[in-house]
Amino acid sequence: MTDDVMIDLQQVSKSYRGQKAPAVENVSMRIHRGEIVVLVGPSGCGKTTTMKMINRLIEPTGGRILVDGADVTALDATELRRRIGYVIQQVGLFPHMSVATNVGLVPKMLGWDRRRIEDRVDELLDLVGLDPAQYRHRLPRQLSGGQQQRVGVARALAADPPVMLMDEPFGATDPLTREKLQNEFLRLQEKLQKTIVFVTHDFDEAIKMGSRIAVLGERSRIRQFDTPEHLLANPADETVARFIGAGASLKQLNLRKVEAVDQEDAELVRLDESPASVLNRLETSGEWAVLTTDAERRPQRWITPSDLTPRHDNLDGVGIAATTVEPQTTLHDALDAMLGSSCGSAVVVDEAGRYRGIVSIESLMKAISDMREAERNHNRAVADIVPAPVVPAARTDGDRTVNGVQVPLDGGGPR
Known part of the structure; x- marks a missing residue:
């Protein structure tokens, strides 16, 4: 052994x-x-x-x-x-x-x-x-x-x-x-x-x-x-x-994790900021929304300009709740979470729930496209190296195991 x-x-x-x-x-x-x-x-x-x-x-x-x-x-x-x-x-x-x-x-x-x-x-x-x-x-x-x-x-x-x-x-x-x-x-x-x-x-x-x-x-x-x-x-x-x-x-999509996808930055505001300050941040940043966080930088809610009215004197409960995912979340689960949210994106948080970044449907689609291209390149490379017919199961650690039999990649018989 x-x-x-x-x-x-x-x-x-x-x-x-x-x-x-x-x-x-x-x-x-x-x-x-x-x-x-x-x-x-x-x-x-x-x-x-x-x-x-x-x-x-x-x-x-x-x-x-x-x-x-x-x-x-x-x-x-x-x-x-x-x-x-x-x-x-x-x-x-x-x-x-x-x-x-x-x-x-x-x-x-x-x-x-x-x-x-x-x-x-x-x-x-x-x-x-x-x-x-x-x-x-x-x-x-x-x-x-x-x-x-x-x-x-x-x-x-x-x-x-x-x-x-x-x-x-x-x-x-x-x-x-x-x-x-x-x-x-x-x-x-x-x-x-x-x-x-x-x-x-x-x-x-x-x-x-x-x-x-x-x-x-x-x-x-x-x-x-x-x-x-x-x-x-x-x-x-x-x-x-x-x-x-x-x-x-x-x-x-279960093969890749959120941590492997490019993350964007959101415009963050603290919960104790005034609505007037947030409106100003939205205007100067050009962002469609800002993300509120608590004192520990844990994401709370997305706020758009239309969410803020003169009657608001604080940010408590304003906006829509943020959808969060962890770095170990699969792209399949992240996509499912995004489709169930109202903003087409998810906030990435660490193990303590603190803000790390944003993943969007667009970034997931790019990751999916990259995966498909990598698979196509892999298949082309295999086709160039291995003559047909190819043993169905792909290489893992030197041998293939098909129907319980170890088959060497050199084309020899079962071991």
Whole structure:
């Protein structure tokens, strides 16, 4: 196993007594350090079973699983699980324990001293956007679903494991909370660079979250294992294409984030400025509207000249509410937010909700045009280099994986 491979599944199978066919059959997959590999497929295909065999919540009946070079079946199962973070859809917090106790559970089992555990708990709560002073002593029932999910992520990170397993971690939350949790987790991953196996049934989520995606069929057989870009552009077969579904071009908007798009500057005014001053700013700047911000530079509302009348003696409630997006928001979600707003643009904010810039529909359309041109150039380059017929799945880390078989790009036979 090479140094950059963290998880190596070698012909892994799982059979249950009384069942003719195995639940998982001869799955081989290499997962590199610091990447998020998403397992996606229809219900009952074995994706969760495959993931649970990595930390031996389910024992494999065939093949080998190596984590950082060590065969998991040769390790103590309890110790192995303490070294691998695990996040599930139902969160699984202990209801009678405080947030701090839940988060500090694994470090306590590992023998950390009290002060070190307390410091780690506060650090992680702050990392996932929960004020330690406000939340560390609360019970899970005193939290919203999204807050519970954040605590679940903090608990999985508590002992700083190199590997995390995530089983539909955001599936039980409402769409707005889910998007925010996805964005926050991607932001965390940029800092932490964990190796993550992520299970979902939602292909749009797979595109957004995954460095690579394994599309699984029955018995976890790999139909295609590839980057999101190449999956959308070159599905390996009709089964993969049907799973991707209609609108593959539109789904490509999930491949780029707002942070990659050129941002413009808005004319900012403070909430404590006078309406007369704002009118003057509008006239001198030539802008169609100004954006009010609070004392922390958090965007509030757009104000146009027609919003201000002589009866206004302050800016409270004047104008239309600003639509905000985060840098990790996908272009698909940003476009959706813009179409639902009244001004055709969105305000980009940082993790604390502070103003960073503006993205408009025009800037998104330019980004989409650039993406299409880059794809055309890529396809032309591939056509010049690789003679037809081309193996359907595109290159990822040296080999292609088509229908569960690794195929070298040099044209040789399956490995």
